[in-house]
Amino acid sequence: MTPKRHAAAVLGAAGVLAAAVWLLAAPGGQDAHPAGAAAPRPTDTTWPLSATPAAPAPATTSGAAAAPPPSPTTPAPRSPATSATAGPFVQTFAQQPGVRPQRPLPSPTATHHVPANVDGCDHNYGTITQCVPWTFPDGTTDRCAWLAGHGFERLRVVGEDRQKLDSDGNKIACDD
Structure with missing residues (x-):
């Protein structure tokens, strides 16, 4: 070594x-x-992450079952008065003294049109979860064979037959 x-x-x-x-x-x-070094002992001698055994429930004389004591690992329920008066939590680095908050902008009202091929899929074919390519790879001569080779079989034509995959017009692509 x-x-x-x-x-x-x-x-x-x-x-x-x-x-x-x-x-x-x-x-x-x-x-x-070490010798003679006395460490201060806290009053709680349990580990913060370990579960401590719950104290036994006190016996009742009336015969009714007593409610179990609260578990030390679950937080106590918050009173409604405390949660109603608490303000928003703001990190100290976010506080900017002397700066007024900006007015919120109005919500957009105009419709935003997204092109059909924004994700590279032609959604005229198949279901929403299927992605028939908008453009096929270079050198692909038979698109139906390429689709069959990639697991696409009997695709429904749900929109325009843009790629001319439904030759007989029965709304099923590549079923010939």
Whole structure:
């Protein structure tokens, strides 16, 4: 083993040992501090991400079942007064003192027309999920054979037969 690899192995082992000591010294673990160093112990000795066992429900004398205590992992329900008075949350970097907010623009009223071939598909054929190419690859002589080779069979003609794939006019492309 080369000296560099030996040093790396020793440092790795030291890191694992340090992590183990940290885990033991963390809240809920055993004290593993150096001689005489007393660590302050928080009142809550559970890990923040671990589920803590719920306290047993107090026994009732009337025979009715008591409601279970709230789980420590679920947040308490918010009161309506708190949520109604809370304003929007704004990040500090978004606050711009002295700058007035702009007026919102009106919603567009004009219709925006999108060309039929915007995605490269000819939607005159097949279903909305099928993409018959608007233009076939160079060198394609038989478009119906190309479509059949790519899994398109008995395509419905739902619009104009722009590519002349329905030779008999029965609204089914490439069925000859």
